[in-house]
Amino acid sequence: MGYEAVIGVETHVEVATRSKMFCGCPNGFGAEPNTHICPVCLGLPGALPVPNVRAIEATVSLGLALGAEIAPRSVFHRKNYFYADLPKNYQISQFDLPLCRGGHLDVETETGVRRVGLTRVHLEEDTGKSTHLGESGRIRAAEAVLLDFNRSGVPLMEVVSEPDLRSPEEARAYAAELRALIVALGISEARLEEGQMRFDANVSVRPEGSMALGTKVEIKNMNSLRSLQRALAFEVERQTPLLEAGREVEQETRHWDEAAGVTRAGRSKEESSDYRYFPEPDLVPVTLEAALLERLRSALPELPAARRARYRALGLEPDAARLISEGEGYGDLLDAAVAAGAEARAAALWLSGEVTAHLRRVGMSLASTPLTGAHLAELDALVAAGRLSATAAKEVLAGVLAGEGAPEEVAARRDLIQISDEGVLAAAVAEVLAAHPDELARLRAGEQRLVGFLVGKVMQTTGGKADPRRVSEAIRRAAQ
């Protein structure tokens, strides 16, 4: 009998606001420790939180893009627990009245498009950051804990999916699609390596075709798409033999250990009621007026799925369409190139090839290069007119990326422009043929390999600036 996984994913995303969720401290990664702190995010007595309107609007935008129901009235709750990086001993979160409920995300998987239902999207605050001193990878062995509260109170969005995913690969595809959507909406750059997007997951295993749900295990602490997939794969592998042996899976919370590649049972069995949620008395309810919803709805940009479909219609392969849609700034640059007259596939090829390689080499973003859509269109036109060979085009592109100017300018300065004037080309061919009457005669007699020899001679006399394809055509014509 086969088994299938039933997976739901909880995604936390830091919202890219200027200031924190409930205070005016800057929200930014990489600052000196404990420099973005104030009485509110340090939990000092008497300090009062005030919600950041931009974080609320960002959450609602995501809800609208997901087709969720936006709560006409939403309330913040206190979630009570003790942890040293949580200075108030409670986290301001949402409980029964989240900003968004329901909705779905269409995810492309190997077996087609899967519609993944969403339970809710709510807003809360992030915790501070703790570093365990003297640990050897083990919290138990720590001598002390160092705390940095710069992250304390950073707006954190939580997106909870329904248990609609059926494999670790699907869960990863869902997380990737959600990430693309969040980036497209400008909610967050969702940089996984900076912890801006984190995952927890619920997973159970059941006999294939069964509608009943197995005992679910919660896995925490996945910080990348890869670790989400790996942790789920480990858990499915762990649970399946238990069921096959007729044993029970224990309902518990497990932690993903990235280095060891395993999940481990947590110590506590805290239930939702143990958090003693109650409405945050320091905050009043939030109502979302129809006019605001309308404004946010009309401000939604083109969503990733629509953008990919548009690029496919322009002739891009699925992988290229995804890369261009999701690469930072790629889509806008391609759109500008096409608007300036470039052929979409040629422009996409340069973007995914030379441009990507260049950015990787110099460690820069597309936005920080001087490359424009007009440049790509100009480059495309030069190649189409036969004035630039494909190889020379790559060199010109490298020059443009290095800030040497527009393609035509770079090509001229680097002396890469091919002879496009038919008269000049014909004269060069005629000159070579006149200088090699024997070879021409043998070619006329059928010795085809002499075409290559004569093309080489023309390339020599033109300093390599003739288009070999056109030279070869001209020689064949002359030999007839």
Place this chain on the structure above:
Amino acid sequence: MPVPIDIAKVARLARLALTSEEMERYGAQLGAILEHAASLQALDIEGVPPTAHPLPMLNALRPDEVEETLDREEVLGQAPDREGPYFRVPPFMEEA
């Protein structure tokens, strides 16, 4: 009518180490408070919408603007312990 209350669990969630005498005393006191609150259940609230707040206020929000932060030295100077630019606290379990 006394309201049943698991005082040991309440103490555990609040991370309080109570003696059995304290448990009995606080248990009785908490029970009395709950009993008092339970009297609200006798009220007829038919047609009264649930509320999370006594104030007739909504949407007390702030624009997304950066404000002044505290001076790190001043704050760390008041902490019980520090190490460089960090607060230093005793080790704690991942899941208490």
